[in-house]
Structures are given as structure tokens and as C-alpha cells.
Amino acid sequence: MKDRSWVIMHSLFKIFKTQIFALIFIFCVANVFAQNKSIEEANELIARKKYESAINILNAADPNNENPDIVIAKTNLFLNYFVSSIMHQMFALKDLEPGEELMKIRGSEGNFAMFLFSPDSTIKELIKKFPDNYKLHRTLGLYYHEVQLKYNGNWLVPDSVLVKEFHDYYLIAYDHEVFDYWSLYGIGYAKIWNGDYKNAIPYFVKSTELRDDYPSSHYNLAYAYLYTDQQEKAIESAKVALELYEYPDYKADAARIIAVIFRELDQDNKALEYLIAADTIQPDNYYTLKPMLEVEMELNLESYKNTTRQFFLLAPGNPTIYQDLMKIYWNNIKEDELLGFLRSLHEEYINDNKVNGNLYFYIGKIHYDKEEFDISKENFEKARELFKKVYEPDHRVFKVIDSYTKEI
Numbered sequence: 160m161k162d163r164s165w166v167i168m169h170s171l172f173k174i175f176k177t178q179i180f181a182l183i184f185i186f187c188v189a190n191v192f193a194q195n196k197s198i199e200e201a202n203e204l205i206a207r208k209k210y211e212s213a214i215n216i217l218n219a220a221d222p223n224n225e226n227p228d229i230v231i232a233k234t235n236l237f238l239n240y241f242v243s244s245i246m247h248q249m250f251a252l253k254d255l256e257p258g259e260e261l262m263k264i265r266g267s268e269g270n271f272a273m274f275l276f277s278p279d280s281t282i283k284e285l286i287k288k289f290p291d292n293y294k295l296h297r298t299l300g301l302y303y304h305e306v307q308l309k310y311n312g313n314w315l316v317p318d319s320v321l322v323k324e325f326h327d328y329y330l331i332a333y334d335h336e337v338f339d340y341w342s343l344y345g346i347g348y349a350k351i352w353n354g355d356y357k358n359a360i361p362y363f364v365k366s367t368e369l370r371d372d373y374p375s376s377h378y379n380l381a382y383a384y385l386y387t388d389q390q391e392k393a394i395e396s397a398k399v400a401l402e403l404y405e406y407p408d409y410k411a412d413a414a415r416i417i418a419v420i421f422r423e424l425d426q427d428n429k430a431l432e433y434l435i436a437a438d439t440i441q442p443d444n445y446y447t448l449k450p451m452l453e454v455e456m457e458l459n460l461e462s463y464k465n466t467t468r469q470f471f472l473l474a475p476g477n478p479t480i481y482q483d484l485m486k487i488y489w490n491n492i493k494e495d496e497l498l499g500f501l502r503s504l505h506e507e508y509i510n511d512n513k514v515n516g517n518l519y520f521y522i523g524k525i526h527y528d529k530e531e532f533d534i535s536k537e538n539f540e541k542a543r544e545l546f547k548k549v550y551e552p553d554h555r556v557f558k559v560i561d562s563y564t565k566e567i
Contacts, residue, residue: 197221198232208255210240211272218274224281227289231298234278238305242269246315247306248277278302293337300328304345322349340370347379356386374403378413381420390420411441418450427454445473449483456491467500475504475514481521489528498525516545520556523563532567539563 197220204213214236221229236252237244242265243251251271255261282299289295303325312318326349329342343366350359363380366373378400384393394417401413414437421430434451437444448470455463467484474480481501488497501522508514523538539560546556 195228198228201232201236205236205240208259208261210236210252210261211254214252214274224285227285227292227295230278230281230285231294233276234282234298234302237274237276237278238302241265242267242271244309247302247309249273249275293332293335296328296335297332297337297339297342300325300332300342300345303328304341322352325349340366340373340376343369344373344376344379347376347383351379351383356383359383360387372403374400374409374413377403378409378416381413381416385416385420385423390424394420407441411437411444411447414440415447415450422450422454427458430454431458443469443473445470448473449487453487453490456487456493471500471504475508475511476517478517478521481517485521485525494525494529498522501525512545512548516542516549519545520560527563527567536564536567 197216201213201216204210204216214233217229217233217236220226221233224230224233237250238247240252240261241250242253242261251273253264253269253271279299279302282295282302286292286295286299303321306314307318307321307325314321325345329338329346329349332338332342333346343362347359347362347366350356350362360380360383363376363383366376367380370376377396381393381395381397381400384390384396397413397417397420401410401417404410404413414433418430418433418437421427421433431451431454434447434454437447438451441447448466452463452466452470455466471480471484484497485494488494501518504518505515508518519538519542523535523542526532526535526538543557543560546554546560550556
């Protein structure tokens with residue numbers, strides 16, 4: 160009788176246990192379904208630009224940030240659609256009105272809903288619980304990457320730390336087959352940051368394979384090729400970047416790097432072609448006009464005269480312009496021509512004491528270098544008188560003038 164009772168109890172326990180497991184399974188499936196449905200609803204709201212409503216859906220589904228998929232969805236929402244951000248630890252979101260554009264209101268003042276969310280600490284805690292979820296690693300890498308790009312040296316830790324963080328988290332994810340074109344770009348970018356150009360190349364190559372229309376992967380690949388003496392490959396990648404970039408400053412930069420490579424290959428005519436292209440795309444850029452002037456003078460083209468004036472007009476009161484002109488003209492044995500150009504500007508800047516003072520100063524400097532000391536001193540003294548109207552008596556320029564006149 161006792162044995163039979165035990166058998167009956169054991170059977171009942173097995174049935175009960177099976178039912179409990181079934182209930183747990185059903186609950187888990189239902190819970191996963193509910194969470195997935197929340198993410199789907201949030202994505203639908205995001206598509207309609209209802210960002211505040213989307214985060215409310217995700218917060219209701221996972222208020223304590225315990226679900227990896229929802230935390231990843233929250234992180235992506237905050238990083239992509241914030242109106243304003245406080246150190247990327249607190250974010251403002253808004254449901255946009257019809258016709259309202261996020262980028263036009265980003266950073267503007269307004270009464271927006273604020274949400275406290277720290278992706279770094281939140282995701283690190285989840286990684287401890289789910290160490291094999293490498294989507295978390297990639298998302299944490301993405302967070303540090305975005306922070307470094309946005310705050311550019313003004314975040315809670317130095318950029319060097321941020322770059323290491325996103326490199327390491329991206330790389331862990333990549334080693335476990337979790338990556339996309341952006342995370343691969345980030346790994347390559349971090350390696351270039353640390354001067355590891357050779358090892359950056361494979362990541363940029365794979366990034367371009369995953370998305371061939373992202374210009375910065377091609378541009379940075381060109382940069383890495385350039386620093387590993389693979390000039391032909393560098394030109395090829397830079398040309399792709401030049402075609403793909405839309406913003407003038409980036410597009411002009413791609414043209415400049417092509418010019419730099421052609422200069423290294425002693426193909427100055429080709430270099431000039433791309434410098435002219437850069438100046439057309441983004442006129443009056445110091446980093447375009449200086450090498451353009453150098454190339455034109457080395458090729459002895461008449462166009463250098465117009466470029467000289469264009470270069471000077473970038474900043475007539477900036478000593479760097481005069482110093483660059485002196486170096487370029489001296490290198491081409493045209494210092495007398497530079498003297499004539501600078502003298503011709505006195506009348507044009509007769510009412511600008513700062514520019515006129517610089518003209519006299521650098522004319523004096525050229526004569527000094529030519530050992531024509533009487534003319535040099537005369538110009539230095541004229542510069543002194545004009546600078547007295549511009550600078551305080553303890554300004555460094557007066558000490559420099561004194562040093563020259565005493566030598567004379």
C-alpha cells in the first residue's frame with residue numbers, strides 16, 4: 160500500500176512539474192512576444208518621427224533596463240534622434256510635428272521631455288549577465304564612438320580612452336561575427352588614431368565591401384594606404400571618396416589628399432589639377448591655396464600671381480600668411496617680386512594700421528635677409544609706429560622689432 164501511494168504521488172508530481180514547465184515556457188514565449196511587439200511598435204513610431212512616444216513604449220516594456228534587445232533599441236533611439244543631450248547621459252526627445260525636421264531643432268531651446276539614460280553603465284551591467292550577447296558589445300562600442308565624435312575631447316574621459324573603448328568593444332563583437340560597416344569603420348579609425356595604418360586597412364576594406372557608398376571609409380582607406388606607401392591604391396580610394404562626398408569641405412579635402420599623393424609621385428601637373436578642383440569646390444581655403452601656389456611657382460605658371468593675391472587676401476593681418484609667402488618666394492628665388500607685391504598693397508590698406516604695419520614689417524624682414532640693412536631699418540620703424548596704434552606697449556612685436564634694429 161505504501162509503495163502504491165508513493166507511485167501515485169510521484170506520478171502526480173511529474174504531471175505537476177510538466178505543467179509548471181509548460182506554464183513557464185508559455186510565460187517566457189509570451190514575454191518575448193510582448194517585448195518584440197514593443198520594439199516593433201517603437202520602430203513604427205520612429206518611422207513617423209514620434210520619438211518621445213517611442214521611448215515611452217520601450218520604457219514601459221523594460222522599465223529597469225534588464226532586456227538586452229530593448230536596451231539596444233533604447234540606445235539607438237537616443238543616439239540617433241535626440242533633440243539635445245547632456246553629455247549623452249541625459250537626452251531630450253520630441254514627437255515631431257508634420258514638416259518639422261529634427262536637425263533644424265537639434266540643440267535649440269525648448270520645453271522637451273528629458274530622459275535619464277546612461278548607455279555605458281547600463282550596457283556594462285547587461286554584459287555581465289549576458290556575456291555571450293555580442294550585440295551588446297557592438298552597441299557599447301557604438302555609444303563610445305558617437306560620444307567621441309560629438310564631444311571631441313570635452314566628455315567625461317579623454318578621447319584616448321573613448322577611442323580605446325570603442326575599438327575594443329567593436330573588436331570583441333567582430334571576433335564573434337557581429338559587425339556592420341560602421342563598427343568596422345570605427346575599428347579602422349581607432350587604429351589610424353593610434354598610428355597603426357597597416358592594420359587599419361583590412362577593416363576599411365571590409366567596411367567598403369559592406370557599404371560601398373559611405374565616403375569616409377574610402378577616404379580613410381586612402382589615408383591608410385598613403386601612410387603605408389601604397390600611393391596608387393590611395394589615389395583610387397580617394398577618387399571614390401571625392402565622387403561620393405556631398406559636403407564641400409569634405410569633398411575638397413578628398414581632392415587635396417589626391418593632390419598630396421600626386422606631389423609625392425612627382426606628378427605636379429596632376430596635383431595642380433586636383434588643387435584647382437578643391438578650390439572650385441571650396442574657394443579660399445588655406446590648405447588648398449598654399450600648396451597650389453607652391454606648385455604653380457615650381458611649374459613657373461603665370462597663374463601664381465593671381466594665387467598669390469588670393470592667398471594674401473585670406474588673412475591680410477595674419478603673420479602666418481606673410482611667413483608662408485616669404486618661404487615660397489625665397490624657395491623660388493623670387494624675393495624681389497614679393498617685395499614689389501607687398502609694396503603695391505600700401506595704398507590699398509592705408510587706413511588699416513594692422514595690415515599696413517605687417518606690410519612694412521615683412522618688407523623690412525625681406526630686406527634684412529637680403530642684408531640691405533638701411534632699407535630694412537626704415538621699414539621696421541614705420542611698422543613700429545603703425546603697431547603703436549594697434550597693440551599695447553608690451554606686445555611681443557615690439558620686442559621682435561627691437562631685436563632686428565639692434566642687430567642692424
